[in-house]
Amino acid sequence: MKNDPRLLEEKANKLLSEEKYTEAYPLFRKAGHLYREKNNLKEATLCSTLAASCWSIKSGEKRFHNAAILYERAAADAINCGDFEYASLLYKQAAINYERDRELINLSDCLYKSKEAYRKYLTYRLFKPNKIHQITKSKGKKGVFSSFKRLFLWLMLGFSYLVWGHGEKPSRTFLACVIIIFISAISYSLGHSINEGIISRPSFTDALYFSVITFSTVGFGDVTAVGLTKVVVMFESLCGIFITPLFIVGFSRKYLRI
Numbered sequence: 338m339k340n341d342p343r344l345l346e347e348k349a350n351k352l353l354s355e356e357k358y359t360e361a362y363p364l365f366r367k368a369g370h371l372y373r374e375k376n377n378l379k380e381a382t383l384c385s386t387l388a389a390s391c392w393s394i395k396s397g398e399k400r401f402h403n404a405a406i407l408y409e410r411a412a413a414d415a416i417n418c419g420d421f422e423y424a425s426l427l428y429k430q431a432a433i434n435y436e437r438d439r440e441l442i443n444l445s446d447c448l449y450k451s452k453e454a455y456r457k458y459l460t461y462r463l464f465k466p467n468k469i470h471q472i473t474k475s476k477g478k479k480g481v482f483s484s485f486k487r488l489f490l491w492l493m494l495g496f497s498y499l500v501w502g503h504g505e506k507p508s509r510t511f512l513a514c515v516i517i518i519f520i521s522a523i524s525y526s527l528g529h530s531i532n533e534g535i536i537s538r539p540s541f542t543d544a545l546y547f548s549v550i551t552f553s554t555v556g557f558g559d560v561t562a563v564g565l566t567k568v569v570v571m572f573e574s575l576c577g578i579f580i581t582p583l584f585i586v587g588f589s590r591k592y593l594r595i
Contacts, residue, residue: 342371385411405434419470421458507587522548528566
């Protein structure tokens with residue numbers, strides 16, 4: 338019985354039905370480990386999840402570290418099974434338990450992985466629905482409105498991933514700001530601007546200065562865009578308005594957690 342995950346799982350489920358969480362926890366954990374060794378990741382995911390639930394219940398208001406680790410392990414198994422939606426939920430549960438123990442670095446990592454898993458789920462749901470594998474059956478809403486809703490959410494999560502790492506990677510926001518400023522500066526250097534009443538093609542240094550001023554929305558007014566470069570100015574100004582607060586929020590949250 339010690340090496341038979343099926344028997345261990347059956348005994349653990351019986352103990353769980355009797356609300357004997359302390360006894361059920363090690364059996365579920367052992368069964369999950371044995372299933373993982375046999376590459377039965379679906380059962381490994383479910384057993385690890387149940388073990389994490391048992392630990393959370395039996396530990397009360399004490400330490401939740403073991404539950405968090407098991408939820409995170411189950412989420413990784415769910416991803417290997419191809420169930421990104423369930424993995425997203427498990428990573429979120431891991432984050433909740435890490436937060437209870439004030440393990441803030443692990444909390445941040447799991448929140449990021451949860452959003453990423455859900456973004457990948459939406460990608461498959463929209464473009465490769467036949468390749469979705471579900472460990473636990475869930476009824477997805479059908480219809481044109483639901484499809485548009487998923488598409489909008491997928492686009493928002495894609496933007497969140499690229500620009501600020503779902504709020505957990507402010508360094509990505511800083512890099513995005515630098516890239517926008519330099520690309521805009523190159524565009525300005527290829528066009529013309531008005532400086533001290535004279536229309537001319539600015540040097541890259543002047544273009545970079547104008548780009549920084551535009552992105553930060555300071556607007557001294559000493560340089561004015563001409564022609565098509567006005568489109569670049571509008572785009573860069575909007576980026577500055579929306580992206581800069583994201584960096585401040587993400588950096589502040591990261592700093593306060595540390």
